[in-house]
Amino acid sequence: MSKAKPHPCLNCGQPDMSLEEKDVTLALGGRTFVVPKVKGWHCPACGEIEFVGNGSAECYSTALDAMSASLDGRQ
Ligand SMILES: [Zn+2]
Numbered sequence: 127m128s129k130a131k132p133h134p135c136l137n138c139g140q141p142d143m144s145l146e147e148k149d150v151t152l153a154l155g156g157r158t159f160v161v162p163k164v165k166g167w168h169c170p171a172c173g174e175i176e177f178v179g180n181g182s183a184e185c186y187s188t189a190l191d192a193m194s195a196s197l198d199g200r201q
Contacts, residue, residue, distance in 0.1 A: 137174040149162050
């Protein structure tokens, strides 16, 4: 009876996020960046990500830093 619990999205209320590892595309300042293999709960409706494990969150924030740095360097 109790299988995997549904994982609701905190952002938009979508009741069933999916747990997977996938490439996430970020857009900032007219440029796009891809963070590969982000492991976590991904919301199919709004794109919200709930990271699973420290590695994914770290990769993601490192990518965000790199994005900001490269944009700053161009202006
Ligand atoms: Zn959502």
